[in-house]
Amino acid sequence: MYKKILVPTDGSEASFKEVISASNLLAEDGEIIVLSVAKQLKQHPLQIKKDIKKTNETFIEYAKENVEEMKKKFDSNIKVSTKVVVGFPAEAICDVAEKEGVELIVISSAGERGFSKRIIGSVAGKVCSISNINVLLISNEEKELIKHSTTKKSDNKNKINRDYTRFRNDLYVLLRFISVEKRLNSDYPEEIIDSIERRIKYLDLIYKTLNTHSESEYVNVKEYFKKYSANFYSLYKNKQPGIEFVNKSEDNFNIPDNIITPLTAIINELIVNSLKFAYEDYDVEKKIITEKVTKNKDICEVFYKDNGKGLPDDFDKDNPTGLGWTIINALVKQLDGEVKAYNSDGMCFEMKFKL
Incomplete structure (x- = not known):
């Protein structure tokens, strides 16, 4: 917020x-x-x-x-x-x-x-x-959704669509970050194009999962991440073979759909960073990426970990130099969350925010 x-x-x-x-x-x-x-x-x-x-x-x-x-x-x-x-x-x-x-x-x-x-x-x-x-x-689509929302059922459905429209418009912010990376890394156009394509795909996947998951304004975390994670991981298994993705979000609780979107995007960015950097020039017997979303009273807690080479010694989460962590910080700020990032047999990320 x-x-x-x-x-x-x-x-x-x-x-x-x-x-x-x-x-x-x-x-x-x-x-x-x-x-x-x-x-x-x-x-x-x-x-x-x-x-x-x-x-x-x-x-x-x-x-x-x-x-x-x-x-x-x-x-x-x-x-x-x-x-x-x-x-x-x-x-x-x-x-x-x-x-x-x-x-x-x-x-x-x-x-x-x-x-x-x-x-x-x-x-x-x-x-x-x-x-x-x-x-x-x-965008204009949001106006039309608001104008034609007439029944309780359509209100809930349209709210999900409006949230997607709202978050899809955040893509302009992401593209602005990408334009910064483009200026800094103009010698690698293919990497920039791949970055844009990847983020568009996961934004669309968030929308599809929300739109088919429930007509309620609240989303069950356990069910949502089970469905979403399976679809999301399938995008990367071919490009990154040999990595085991583990979802430990077993707590059965609901959160508002307008929170699930930035939350999912944060986890996505963490995964992308791990795939890009964690195992580069680093040998490990089995590559494992773990995520877990739990609830403690009125606090949502997120834990993420890879077993790669960890964060660089000079890493500063508050002053990142890369696009991924810049986006993560912006999304964490949107949720008014508190974050810790540290090394423990790989990179670990913990976030807490009030529901």
Whole structure:
């Protein structure tokens, strides 16, 4: 969960979709900042200065109306502040996010009115590419799912689909991380392509497992990981023969489906890291990767281990240099979790977060 979320708006119906996603991801004591960027016209030699000034003032007033309208959409129990700035939209959004200490930007991928369809879409894309802060891109599909949710059964089904849509949009964040790796490792394009392909596959697998597992808003951990793990491991057995995958998630408890998605993604990234690094130039009689998800009162505990060569001596989980651990840290932060990573006959990872 995030303590400070920035929600840009252009006043369109599409931007109001951000309200639901931002509210769901906000920590209990968190704050929403609603932002509108007012454009400003520069004076042309044939234009009257007074007219330009009046037009620019109108833009600012319109921006103020936008943020106030957006603020009304949030629950009254949520702390919401508003901000209006002047400038180029994408740059201004990223600048405000940095200055305000924002942890997440939630932005719609498309506006709804005429030319703004192209404008806000291009703004969202640019924000994703230049921001140093996590960005959640809200797509048109989520709007349709919300609009057509009419019965309790379809509500639950659509909630799972909305969660997938929401997490699928997190792919833009993952791709932003990948673009960083691309700049750092431009000499290995095939490795970058493989990385993108692998993550798209496991995101799709998460969706398929959730969508066929249950129509409830809660997922049984034991049943889910039994089904998901079998499918996930099959993706790697051909590429990494001789590795035994052991799932010890035997506790029979339920967790919300919006938690199971980032949780699964964390385990996936750990497995990918192990396959990539743990057994490189390292001989072991039998390669074993173990995962376990348990519940202790209201705390979910995750244990992961491989029996490879372990973490490097200079490894710092809080300041990772690789893409995998960067993604893991972002997902752990989303769950507001606590993490330990250490060596004990291989790499061990422990995480705890409150349900």
